[in-house]
Amino acid sequence: xxxxxxxxxxxxxxxxxxxxxxxxxxxxxxxxxxxxxxxxxxxxxxxxxxxxxxxxxxxxxxxxxxxxxxxxxxxxxxxxxxxxxxxxxxxxxxxxxxxxxxxxxxxxxxxxxxxxxxxxxxxxxxxxxxxxxxxxxxxxxxxxxxxxxxxxxxxxxxxxxxxxxxxxxxxxxxxxxxxxxxxxxxxxxxxxxxxxxxxxxxxxxxxxxxxxxxxxxxxxxxxxxxxxxxxxxxxxxxxxxxxxxxxxxxxxxxxxxxxxxxxxxxxxxxxxxxxxxxxxxxxxxxxxxxxxxxxxxxxxxxxxxxxxxxxxxxxxxxxxxxxxxxxxxxxxxxxxxxxxxxxxxxxxxxxxxxxxxxxxxxxxxxxxxxxxxxxx
Numbered sequence: 110x111x112x113x114x115x116x117x118x119x120x121x122x123x124x125x126x127x128x129x130x131x132x133x134x135x136x137x138x139x140x141x142x143x144x145x146x147x148x149x150x151x152x153x154x155x156x157x158x159x160x161x162x163x164x165x166x167x168x169x170x171x172x173x174x175x176x177x178x179x180x181x182x183x184x185x186x187x188x189x190x191x192x193x194x195x196x197x198x199x200x201x202x203x204x205x206x207x208x209x210x211x212x213x214x215x216x217x218x219x220x221x222x223x224x225x226x227x228x229x230x231x232x233x234x235x236x237x238x239x240x241x242x243x244x245x246x247x248x249x250x251x252x253x254x255x256x257x258x259x260x261x262x263x264x265x266x267x268x269x270x271x272x273x274x275x276x277x278x279x280x281x282x283x284x285x286x287x288x289x290x291x292x293x294x295x296x297x298x299x300x301x302x303x304x305x306x307x308x309x310x311x312x313x314x315x316x317x318x319x320x321x322x323x324x325x326x327x328x329x330x331x332x333x334x335x336x337x338x339x340x341x342x343x344x345x346x347x348x349x350x351x352x353x354x355x356x357x358x359x360x361x362x363x364x365x366x367x368x369x370x371x372x373x374x375x376x377x378x379x380x381x382x383x384x385x386x387x388x389x390x391x392x393x394x395x396x397x398x399x400x401x402x403x404x405x406x407x408x409x410x411x412x413x414x415x416x417x418x419x420x421x422x423x424x425x426x427x428x429x430x431x432x433x434x435x436x437x438x439x440x441x442x443x444x445x446x447x448x449x450x451x452x453x454x455x456x457x458x459x460x461x462x463x464x465x466x467x468x469x470x471x472x473x474x475x476x477x478x479x480x481x482x483x484x485x
Contacts, residue, residue, distance in 0.1 A: 130309035132288045137389025138429040141396035147417035151190035153458040168224035171232035180247040197272040198239035205449040206250035207286025207429040214313040219278035220297040221269035237270020252289040282311040286429040292317040312369040320373045331359040332382040438462040
């Protein structure tokens, strides 16, 4: 019963995740990603060493040993637990070469190869779509390498895998430490498509090209109030100006709801207007603030036939240049970090969510006499 309940949630939800990319003046590339869901996720960050072997199931018309692939690099990825079992697919991750992948919902558009159609020589280079995230982190050190294999047909044939007895509809955003990025989609009626992600934003459905076309509806958004100083009108031969008494008029009309199209427009607009950070550290701070602008507090969004409450379960911020992953959860708002240089030799995991008391520091002991405070 509980399993069917979780399946219903999975089919209806996870519709609001987003990812952004910021490049700093010192060349740092920082990627932020959020996970929106309708139930608290039992999410962990899992580290794996180079040499870790992954195994994928065979399609029904393939026989012999399962397909395997081996990590060329250390990886840090997000694993989720449902019904006391790890899910078959990662939700997000990065490898020590500086390649990031995010898996986001693609409901209503995703379509993968029928596993029954995989046979013969194709069997040795075919994977369920639930393994794409782990495969890319294991094998590639640049977006250019991924594109090359997609273009020359060396990338595995991707068939419809299952996770918790469903075929999860997902697409993929891949970014490397040069800042290059592609969105990889398996779309009904179109097959495998990939698009250069020059805007540095990805959300969920509809397909990436639709989101890019939709941006053309918002050329009026600007950071300045210039030209929007007030409302002018005439009456009985007199001219009146109602001057504005606030700031922010340049962004009047920016979408603020939590639909995927609106989140894409808002994220792309804020990224385009924000100053380029001078350092990678500043980029990390900026990305957290951008992600906070899309945060969904518990209780304000309901979705699905059972009106399940959606919320931002966690945010990860990946420093691709220096090999670190920063993260925060919903209840524990403190920012924590994992770096490749400090990982253990064996696979290990840390739970993302913590306790409320872990999310703040009591600074009572830092209070000093007022007349001793430097005003520099």
